[in-house]
Amino acid sequence: MTARLPLALVTGANRGLGLEVCRQLRDRGYRVILTARDPERGREAARDLGVEFLPLDVGDSASVARLVAELRRLDPEGLDVVVANAGVALDGFDAQVAATTVDTNYFGVLRVVEGVLPLLRQDARLVLVSSGVGQRDLLSADLRARLDLDTLTRDELSAFMQQFVDDVQAGRHREAGWPGTAYGTSKIGVTALAHLLARDLAGDPRHLDIVAVCPGWVRTAMGGPNAERTVEVGAASILGGLEAPRDDPHRFYRDGAHASW
Numbered sequence: 001m002t003a004r005l006p007l008a009l010v011t012g013a014n015r016g017l018g019l020e021v022c023r024q025l026r027d028r029g030y031r032v033i034l035t036a037r038d039p040e041r042g043r044e045a046a047r048d049l050g051v052e053f054l055p056l057d058v059g060d061s062a063s064v065a066r067l068v069a070e071l072r073r074l075d076p077e078g079l080d081v082v083v084a085n086a087g088v089a090l091d092g093f094d095a096q097v098a099a100t101t102v103d104t105n106y107f108g109v110l111r112v113v114e115g116v117l118p119l120l121r122q123d124a125r126l127v128l129v130s131s132g133v134g135q136r137d138l139l140s141a142d143l144r145a146r147l148d149l150d151t152l153t154r155d156e157l158s159a160f161m162q163q164f165v166d167d168v169q170a171g172r173h174r175e176a177g178w179p180g181t182a183y184g185t186s187k188i189g190v191t192a193l194a195h196l197l198a199r200d201l202a203g204d205p206r207h208l209d210i211v212a213v214c215p216g217w218v219r220t221a222m223g224g225p226n227a228e229r230t231v232e233v234g235a236a237s238i239l240g241g242l243e244a245p246r247d248d249p250h251r252f253y254r255d256g257a258h259a260s261w
């Protein structure tokens with residue numbers, strides 16, 4: 001009987017950073033599940049890497065539920081690493097952009113995390129791909145004060161993110177203290193979520209770890225051709241989150257070191 005390989009799942013992995021994270025995890029000896037919302041492109045990417053594929057649209061709760069059921073069947077022992085990487089950076093700024101961006105980048109991460117939480121094994125690690133673009137000082141002082149990481153609940157954070165979308169839709173986001181960036185706001189939410197989850201899961205007997213990471217500015221479809229970093233360097237920065245010390249209350253890393261937000 002062959003030894004069980006540690007199991008890793010990566011979202012939004014048919015291209016860009018997610019694909020390279022799968023490659024690096026494979027090279028580190030993980031059994032890798034590459035997921036993507038487009039089954040054809042996902043399957044092809046997985047075949048090229050020699051890893052496994054499962055479909056996942058992080059915008060669709062039913063898709064997350066199907067993935068979880070499939071994972072239980074695939075390896076009843078559960079997951080060792082989850083990299084919540086799927087994200088969008090859309091052009092322009094209007095109600096639709098705000099809604100889609102927050103739904104994919106913030107609620108998409110939350111859906112995946114809540115779905116996989118029961119499947120996590122002892123010492124499992126969750127890495128949420130955020131961005132240094134998501135700086136809290138983009139928010140008004142009043143909004144920043146509501147992001148109290150010691151007391152804020154997950155539901156309150158979700159209501160906070162939804163408030164941004166509602167305020168953009170109502171044409172009052174400026175007066176309400178929000179920035180004119182859906183992407184930046186969504187990533188503030190992702191980094192805050194990592195802090196809240198780390199706090200809430202501190203007493204979990206499985207000794208779980210959760211961290212948000214920034215890959216830096218990377219030459220992908222999202223980052224564009226003028227970005228500073230190769231996809232290899234960006235993916236290594238994401239996987240630097242796997243080495244973040246578990247007892248450190250700071251939960252946002254770039255290149256394996258604290259990043260500010």
Ligand SMILES: NC(=O)c1ccc[n+]([C@@H]2O[C@H](COP(=O)([O-])OP(=O)(O)OC[C@H]3O[C@@H](n4cnc5c(N)ncnc54)[C@H](OP(=O)(O)O)[C@@H]3O)[C@@H](O)[C@H]2O)c1
Nearest residue numbers: 012016017057058059085086087131217218220221222223
């Ligand atoms: N590139 C940078 O400079 C940079 C900097 C900071 C943070 N990041 C973050 O790094 C992550 C990866 O970015 P990237 O540069 O690799 O971007 P990318 O090349 O545009 O890839 C994004 C990936 O997310 C997937 N995706 C989008 N919506 C999805 C959904 N609803 N369900 C499942 N998958 C979905 C895309 O799938 P499709 O192919 O189907 O669209 C694609 O595979 C993102 O979270 C991004 O915000 C990137």
